[in-house]
Amino acid sequence: MTNTEPAFLWAYDISKTGQINAISEAELHAPIAESSYRWVHLQSDEPDTEQVLSALALPSSVADSLMTLKTRPRVIPLKEGALIFLRGINVNQGADADDMVSLRLWLTPNLIVTARRHNRRVMSVQDTRAMLESGEAPAGTAELLIALLTRLADRIHDKLEEIDEQLGQYEIADSLNKQDRQQLAMLRRQTANIRRHLAPQRDALDTLIRLPNLIHDTLLFELRDQADRMTRYVEDLDLARERSIVLQDELRNQIADQQGIRMYLLSMITAIFLPLSFLTGVFGMNVAGLPGTETPDAFNTLMMSMGGIAVVMLIAMLWKRWL
Structure with missing residues (x-):
């Protein structure tokens, strides 16, 4: 039997002055004050998700997109706002890092809706919420989006640093045993899987930069910085893949040399x-x-x-x- 939870996770009304007011699911019908914006976070695959989205009066196409099972990083500009699909490193307990979690967003000037799958928490969202509750409230929905992007990129950076450190240890090792060879192969698969999501995410951020109605000119520099980070991470993953290929080729050469020496001696x-x-x-x-x-x-x-x-x-x- 599948365990179900409420689709609604939390919501905040945030004023331009930084005042934060947590609201309940029953208050989602209430209009948003002119000097505030609303952040709603929910689970996209629960039985009552459609009910929560209808309370927000979202267009049907937007609601259907937020509830879709499979997504890939992209940005869909609409008349009312923009649909944004992103991926982040999966740091949930017992999960593989390359099984990246999906984050779906609906962005308008006064509303941002973020959605995740059941039991697939996006820790970058949790980090942003903690920042919010500590009193560091972004001034608007675009600023909140950039805060989310920054923390997503930080998690990706940490994972790439881990991959780089592991490859460095293999490169300086005198010899590799069978377990090391298996770990190297798994590392190569991880690199390929992460890159498969980050490459379109880089393109999605480039598309987001070209939406002047949602992203103010004063924020374009920060958004371009996040897009540049994503480009660097894709390049770092390409380099990590090449390094792992070189390591595997060198390992095969070592094994072939050892076998050749033994056959020659025999x-x-x-x-x-x-x-x-x-x-x-x-x-x-x-x-x-x-x-x-x-x-x-x-x-x-x-x-x-x-x-x-x-x-x-x-x-x-x-x-x-x-x-």
């Missing part, structure tokens, strides 16, 4: 024992007329001869620098 040993095997095969034939069958010292002579042949061949190989 070949040299086989070459030394080849004439000895021939002699033992000849003198092991059970036929009449073999020399030395009636001589008591024949065995010792044969063994000394075989030892001498082995020594001569070993010296010849050393002289030829085959060993």
Whole structure:
């Protein structure tokens, strides 16, 4: 049986002067004061999500987009505002970081709605809420959006720093064991999965910059800075992928070299024992007329001869620098 929770998580009315007023779900019908804006955070896949969105009087196309199951980073400008779909690092307990969490936003000059999936908390939203409750309230919805983008980028930066540190440890290691090789392969998959979401997110932020009705000119610099950060992170992921490929290639070369050395050594040993095997095969034939069958010292002579042949061949190989 699937556990359900209320779709409504929290909402705040925030004045231009920074005063914060938490409101309940029943108060979502109330109009927003001219000197304030409203932030509503909810879960997009609960049974009562549509009821909460209808209380906000959102256009049906916007409500359907906020409740969609699968999203990719993009920005959809509409007459009333803009739909924004973003991805963040998944730091929920027991989750894979590359299984990035989705954050859906509806942005207008006086309303910002953020939505996440059930049990997939976006910690950047929690950080922004903590900032809000500490008294650092953004002046408007655009400023709140930039605060969310900044914290999303900070989480991504922390993950990329972790990836860079792990790759650095592998690069300076004298040798890698089987567990290290598996970890390196997993790291490469993580890098590819994260980049798959960040590349369109970079493009989405570029689109957002070109929405002058929502983002004031005074905020464009900060928004461009976040877009530039996303571009750098995509480039860092490309570099991390190349580094992991080089490490895996070097690891394959090391394994191939080790196998080649072992096969070469076995070949040299086989070459030394080849004439000895021939002699033992000849003198092991059970036929009449073999020399030395009636001589008591024949065995010792044969063994000394075989030892001498082995020594001569070993010296010849050393002289030829085959060993």
